[in-house]
Amino acid sequence: MEYTREEKAIIWLCGCVQAEYRERAALLRAAGDPARLFAGLQEFARGVIKDASARVYTIDGAAREREADAFLSRLSSRGYFAVTLLSEDYPENLKAIPDPPLVLFGAGNRALLQKRRFCIVGSRLTPPWAEKQTKLFSERISQSFAVVTGFAEGGDRAAIDGACAGGNLICVLPLGLDGCYPAAHASLKEKVKRSGLLLSEYPPEEKLMKYYFHARNRILAGLSEGVLVVSAREPRSGALMTASYAADYGRDVFAFPYNIGVAQGSGCNGLIKKGAYLASCPEDVLSAYGIDAKEDRRETLPPEEARVLALLRENGEMHAAELAEKLGMAVFELTAVLASLEMKNLAVKSGGNRYSAL
Amino acid sequence: MIAKVICYTLNGLEGIPVEVETDVNKGIPAYEMVGLPDTAVKESKERVRSALKNSGLLFPLHKITVNFAPADLKKEGAVFDLAIAVSLLKASEQLVGADVSDTVFLGELALNGDLRPVNGILPILISAKKHGFSKFILPKGNEKEARFLGGAEIYAAANLSEVVAHVSGAALLPPVETAEFSVLSGRRAASADLAYVKGQPVARRALEIAVSGGHNLLMVGPPGTGKTMLARCLPTIMPDLTFEEALEITKIHSVAGTLGEEGIVTERPFRTPHHTATTVSMCGGGNRAVHPGEISLAHGGVLFLDELPEYKRSTLEALRQPLEDGVITIARSAGVVTYPARFMLCASMNPCPCGNYGSAGLTCTCTPAEIRRYRAKVSGPLLDRIDLQVEVDNISYDDLTSQQKQESSAEVKERVEYARRIQRNRFAGAKIVTNAEMGEGEMRAFCKLSAEGDAILRSAFERMKLSARARSRIIKVSRTIADLDASEQILPKHVYEAVSYRIYDKLG
Incomplete structure (x- = not known):
């Protein structure tokens, strides 16, 4: 892959210079033309980086360019690419945020950066029904958007599962592309790399830091036209943080509604209270963007299944025994009907032998 | 004189016949056991000696050799006590005329001559019956277990004296009655x-x-x-x-x-x-x-x-x-x-x-x-x-189920x-x-x-x-x-x- 000298300079600044985001951005501003960084780093660094001599200035301009070239060849040998603020395909809406990443390192389908993007996030403690819904939402939304999400278990995982098959999926990692967090998602990471796109603002070897999650969440919001929060627990939650970034950037915020008193959903309800859109079906999201996506989900069900489903829709979550009582069926007959509904994606078991309709 | 008595040991659930041979010879009094007996079997020496003495029988002051055949099989437990005692009595000519060659003797001896129950009686009986033995003498404590065998002559004795009396024909023990199996019992x-x-x-x-x-x-x-x-x-x-x-x-x-x-x-x-x-x-x-x-x-x-x-x-x-x-x-x-x-x-x-x-x-x-x-x-x-x-x-489904009787x-x-x-x-x-x-x-x-x-x-x-x-x-x-x-x-x-x-x- 070809990079201009300016791009190369920015990549070098982000990949080879030990500094914080704030310092790098200040250096870039001071230099004006990024290419001037190679020769004049010391000059621009004055007053920007404290005890700078210890960190960067051991080599001259030419050596720095050689260092940049070596870094780039390492990148491409691993199949990674870098998108800088100056690149043509750097997402416009990400550029609009106050602190856009100077470089995005990526692996996978770069063309997804040109697509419309919508973010789906949720906490790790997402209840089973919400996971299932998230998957359905993600599947539908990914037909019109590239779904942007994190890489955590729970809500993020469900969003990945929904969009992965179609390939319209962007995962932004809170660490370098070489790493994987959580480690259990290593094979999932490969899958996303093959069908979708992995992004990170950190060089490939970068290890995970606690505050990187925070920084990553601004990218999730910045990349997307809107954010759907599928589960979040008050007061502190990464998903809520992403939503608040999105609100700051003027993007739409959607949230799943939850029952009163369900801890995993207190954050979602809080968002709705503050004016977020309530999303109870994928159309709620899609229609906000003028996408007419009515899907006829009516199926011709056998009468028994239809009866069970109607009852579930009417009452919300119900215990199998309660349901059987109301229908006058034996529980084991009902179990079979429910299993059938479950396999048709019309009902979901939420643990403790309780079921709810989708 | 040499005497031979049949006993049984177990390998898993499989009973294996063991011949207990005793030879009583003239010589310096000694009491040896050969044929791979483990510690519990060797200890039976002392139990048998006391049991004989306390049952009014004679422990011969001769050179005594007890052999367990087959010799390559490791013998474990106290189940051999009775067989050793009987073979010793036979070899020292205290049980003249009695035929014990077709009888299986099982049981552990107490020092006073009482018979103690042993583990694994039923699998032993089943295997022995399969091997063609049909006469058994075993401790009273194992009687209940033995009742279910059927088709065999089984005698349960309380102590060594009863065994001796039975074998010599002085006082016959009543045979153990076969019990009918019933789950309800x-x-x-x-x-x-x-x-x-x-x-x-x-x-x-x-x-x-x-x-x-x-x-x-x-x-x-x-x-x-x-x-x-x-x-x-x-x-x-x-x-x-x-x-x-x-x-x-x-x-x-x-x-x-x-x-x-x-x-x-x-x-x-x-x-x-x-x-x-x-x-x-x-x-x-x-x-x-x-x-x-x-x-x-x-x-x-x-x-x-x-x-x-x-x-x-x-x-x-x-x-x-x-x-x-x-x-x-x-x-x-x-x-x-x-x-x-x-x-x-x-x-x-x-x-x-x-x-x-x-x-x-x-x-x-x-x-x-x-x-x-x-x-x-x-x-x-x-x-x-x-x-x-x-x-x-x-x-809790108490309200749902209170009227409903639960199936038993x-x-x-x-x-x-x-x-x-x-x-x-x-x-x-x-x-x-x-x-x-x-x-x-x-x-x-x-x-x-x-x-x-x-x-x-x-x-x-x-x-x-x-x-x-x-x-x-x-x-x-x-x-x-x-x-x-x-x-x-x-x-x-x-x-x-x-x-x-x-x-x-x-x-x-």
Whole structure:
């Protein structure tokens, strides 16, 4: 892959210079033309980086360019690419945020950066029904958007599962592309790399830091036209943080509604209270963007299944025994009907032998 | 003079005849034992000496040699005491004229000459009868166990003097009367009954299916929801023991020394080893005699593992092979022993470390990683072998069920017996009894799925990422559900129900 000298300079600044985001951005501003960084780093660094001599200035301009070239060849040998603020395909809406990443390192389908993007996030403690819904939402939304999400278990995982098959999926990692967090998602990471796109603002070897999650969440919001929060627990939650970034950037915020008193959903309800859109079906999201996506989900069900489903829709979550009582069926007959509904994606078991309709 | 008396020792459940030969010679008084006796057998020297003296008999002051043949077999335990004493009496010409060559002598001696009961009498009697012996003299304490042999002359003696009197013809012992086996004879008042279990309709149904088809069962639920109580109901709905089954189970318990007063096992075993159990205690073994482990003691009954993830991983993995084969073969330097181990595995566990995952009012505080770690303690291959996985929930249904009378174990048992009858007819002539034991051939013959049933299974297979073994287990469970439904065909609803009992594949 070809990079201009300016791009190369920015990549070098982000990949080879030990500094914080704030310092790098200040250096870039001071230099004006990024290419001037190679020769004049010391000059621009004055007053920007404290005890700078210890960190960067051991080599001259030419050596720095050689260092940049070596870094780039390492990148491409691993199949990674870098998108800088100056690149043509750097997402416009990400550029609009106050602190856009100077470089995005990526692996996978770069063309997804040109697509419309919508973010789906949720906490790790997402209840089973919400996971299932998230998957359905993600599947539908990914037909019109590239779904942007994190890489955590729970809500993020469900969003990945929904969009992965179609390939319209962007995962932004809170660490370098070489790493994987959580480690259990290593094979999932490969899958996303093959069908979708992995992004990170950190060089490939970068290890995970606690505050990187925070920084990553601004990218999730910045990349997307809107954010759907599928589960979040008050007061502190990464998903809520992403939503608040999105609100700051003027993007739409959607949230799943939850029952009163369900801890995993207190954050979602809080968002709705503050004016977020309530999303109870994928159309709620899609229609906000003028996408007419009515899907006829009516199926011709056998009468028994239809009866069970109607009852579930009417009452919300119900215990199998309660349901059987109301229908006058034996529980084991009902179990079979429910299993059938479950396999048709019309009902979901939420643990403790309780079921709810989708 | 040389005397020869027959005794028996055990290798697993197999009795092996041992000839006890005694030679009493002139010479410096000595008392030697040869022929690979272990410590307990060597100690019998002193017991026999005292018992003889205290029974008013003479211990010869000569050079005495006792030999156990075959000489290459290790002899263990105190079962040889009586045979040594009798052969000594015979060799020292205190039992002139009595013929003991066709009699098997079994029993441990006390110092005062009393006979003490020994373990493993029933398997010994059964083997000896097979070898052609039909006359036995054994301790009074083993009489009850021996009653069930039938077709043999068995005498139970209280002490050595009675044996001597009987053998010499001075005072004959009455032969032990053969007892008729009846399950009701030994039945204790059942402490558990499904009638006492409130609610839990899903789990009750799973119990019924599990017992009907001989399937393994896992109950997942928050603490204190009645998993253990449900498990304790399992033996109460299992079919009654047949005499053959009872004999086989009794044999194992006789060897292990866990036989009760009755002398025969009349109830299906329910074994609950604690989660600190070692692999050897679970599977059997030991450094000298190879003892049957919990899985063999549970043969014909239920092995209940409470809090499954707390067991040592290696102990659980060791269960995999016996679960498939129904026997356990234990190899030690002393030899190889095979014990039967066809048990129904029933396990229980919490859904997550805090126990509240999926419960109604309470919030689970575990992270997905914690839950995964907790569940990973039970390996996939073991879970694969558990056909029915069912949730036990913590909702009180008192208001729902207060008017409703709960079904009692007896009512459920009737349906179980019905399903078992169908299976017996189906497998008549084959070696297997239950649907769970079906092999590929039987499944092809008896578990034809309709196109629709196959489609359901295919979709479940893909959605739940099932293994091939899990698939065939679902089919077997469907077969059992169809049997309970008195349906020749496996209908789609049966497959659906069977699939719904694989919750773990969905959760994990």
